[in-house]
Amino acid sequence: MTTAQSLGQEPVQPQRCFVIGPIGDPHAAPGSSEQEEHEHHLAVFEQVIVPACEKHGITAVRADGIAHAGDINEQICRHVVESDLVIADVSGGNPNVMYELGLRHITGKPTIHIGEAGQLPFDIASIRTxxxxxxxxxxxxxxxxxxxxxxxxxxxxxxxxxxxxxxxGLQTGDGTAPHANEEDDDAPGLLDDFAVIEDGLDEMTADMEAITKTIETIGALTEQSNTEMLDLTQANAPASARLAAVARYAETISSPAGELNTVAGAFAERMVTLDSGVRAALGVIEMTPPEERGEEAEEFLEQLMSLDETAQGGLAQIGSFGMSAGDLARLSRHLRKPVKEISAAVRHLTAAIKRMGEWAAKARLLAGGGTV
Structure with a gap:
């Protein structure tokens, strides 16, 4: 295994270990899943991490064990960045944990990953855990x-x-450090990493534009169907005529509903893949003085905020339709399949856009010159 010594990092004797990971709700109702999660992660901390650290003379502490008064978010960030050692429980890919882990990674300080089998985030699967x-x-x-x-x-x-x-500026291949005046043409730089993330965000923007157009198509078809149904009702048409109209409507929205679910699923997958990279990039920007960030960083922040605004608008549109999806499905069996596709798309988007909102909130804070 490549050692830190070969990369120019001398061994240190950590005195303090900060533990990042899910904590859960200590005040959750007895027997609830939230309480079970709290008890589980507390047991991992107390029975696994603490005694392992104590064996080497290291004191382990979690966020809920910080004794000093003050802004808890600032304290956590300081512990993440400044602690001699960090042990990160990445089980479930908790967004806060992944953000803190991104901050830690860029410091280059000792970090050990642990995680529950079957609950490891895809985007850090290559790191030994x-x-x-x-x-x-x-x-x-x-x-x-x-x-x-x-x-x-x-x-x-x-x-x-x-x-x-x-x-x-170190190589990622054989683990050897380059000479002071020697550059590796194939080694990625910071801007290269930003470019990869921005390409992914561009793809998400294209997904969001496709989602918006598809929602508009479904909306227009729905409006036409509502007009036809109103005309049939006013003409006192038989139920068979109204059923035929519903069947035609279901057929017309079937294809765009399937497309909506497919694109929304791709959008959500990109979100999961990019999440830790975006959070790490935000951490890099946060640790860089505003006057030194350059245009690329500012454009990156602007891209996150713009994408979030577009996504929030799309979610509002599809959400209003999703609320009535159950009633439509009960109206006729013909509508069950397209409504199922639309409902699945709503779930994909809701989860993804919530995480995107966290990106954008951080980006707005940094764009305004603030920090955590």
Whole structure:
């Protein structure tokens, strides 16, 4: 395994470990899933992480164990950036955890990943992660793996992860550091990473434009159908005539409804893939003085805010239709399939746009000269 020493990072003796990961709600109702999650992650902290750190003379603390008064968000960011060691439980890809992890990665300081098997985020799957299951024997094994990782890191140095290598101009291939005046033509730089993320955001923008057009198409077809149904009702047409009109409507929206669900699913997948990269990029911008950020960073922030505004508008449109989807499905069996497609698209978009809103909120804060 490549050591930090080979990358120019000397071994250090961490005195304090900050633990980032899901905490859950300690005040949740007894027996609820929220309480179970809180108890589970507390057990991982107390039974796995704390004793593993103590074996090497390291004190472990979570966000809920910070004793000092003050802005908790600022305190967490300081612990993430300044702590000698961070252990990150990435189970479930919690957005706050992924953002904090992105900040940590770019510091180049020692970081150990752990996570529940089957709950690891796709976008950091290439990074070595100590996996565990919710069984006593697995938790004990995870504790021993952390102890071993700490022993190796303290002896040989901790390995730099990709974001830190990029920022320090180090190679990502064989792990050797370049000479002071030597450049690797193939090694990605910070702007290269921004370009990759921006390409993904461009694709999401194209997805959102397609979604908006499809919603408009469905809306126009729905308006035509409503007019036809009103005319039939006023003419006291038989139920068979109205059923035939509904069947025609279902047929006309079937294709755009399927397309809407497909594009919304692709949009949500891109969101998951880009999430930690965007959050890490926002962390880089936050740690860069405003006067040194350059046009690329400002354009990146503007892109996040613009995409969020477009997405929020699209969600409002599709959401209003989704609210009436149940009534339409009960109107006729012909409508069940297209309504099912539209309802699935609403779910995809709602989850994705919520996360996008977090990007945009951070971007607005940074664009205004603020920090966390």
């Amino acid at each position: 100590i996996r565990y299951r919710r069984m006593r024997s697995d938790l004990a094994a995870a504790r021993r793996e952390i102890e071993s990782a700490l022993e190796v890191g303290l002896r040989d140095g901790f390995e730099l992860l990709t974001p830190a290598r990029v920022l320090r």
